[in-house]
Amino acid sequence: MTNIIALCDEGLYEELLRYVPTERQEKIARCGKRQDRMRSLAAGLLLEYGLRSMGCSLLPLVPETETVHLVCGTHGKPELSGGAGVHFNLSHAGDYAAAVFDDGEVGIDVEQVRRVNVNVMRRQFTAEENAYLLSEPDAFLRLWTRKESYCKAVGEGLHLPLSSFDVLEDQVAGRAAPAAEAAEAEMAVREADAGQFYLYTEVPVKDYVLSVCAGHPITGCPVENVDLRKLFDGIS
DSSP states (O other): OEEGGGGGSHHHHHHHHTTSOHHHHHHHHHOSSHHHHHHHHHHHHHHHHHHHHTTEESSTTOTTOEEOEEEEOGGGOEEEESSTTOEEEEEEETTEEEEEEESSOEEEEEEEOOOOOHHHHGGGSOHHHHHHHHHOGGGHHHHHHHHHHHHHHHTOGGGSOGGGEEOSSSBOEEOOOOGGGHHHHHHHHHHHTTSOOEEEEEOOSTTEEEEEEESSOOOOOOOOOBOGGGTTTTOO
16 A cells, blocks of 8 residues: 655656556546546556566566566456466555455455445445444445455456445355346356455555455455655666
């Protein structure tokens, strides 16, 4: 996880652009707002940094690394072509970007604390989750990031109705959705349940909530706060 504010330095911003591939640079250029460009660059830098720690790189001819490429998997989830066994996921919000890496499917979501209309969002939660929110209204982002990280881990994205599974426990429990969505939800949950998924949530910095989902129990997941100004020190 990293704070993007360092990228307000135009010189550093331009210097670090060379550590992300052309496709990411083009994506960054399409962002209309400066902060959106900073978030996209920060996420791309964390991806490259993490891949290099696992012996891979999205850039060609990086010494002692295997060159890999991003491809779109099922439902558009970014995956790696090459780099067998390396899985990743990215997220960003507010002043932070985050990345997670694993040897199996994995998902991450970070959100900034903000005002939300919980009544409007109630339909996205199970009956048990809604009951929990009545007693713990501040837990909204905890549940929301857990749902998002699970959807990203299983690669379903918006194709998996959020009300079709429960994230109150650290192991995800699939369940039936409302009748109108039952057929689609049943198929999605059945596919997701082919493997077990587990959740971990923490507040890494004030006013931010981060959740990770992986195919194995996550027993303590200390979030490393990295400084973009030092991320590639000593690395060509």
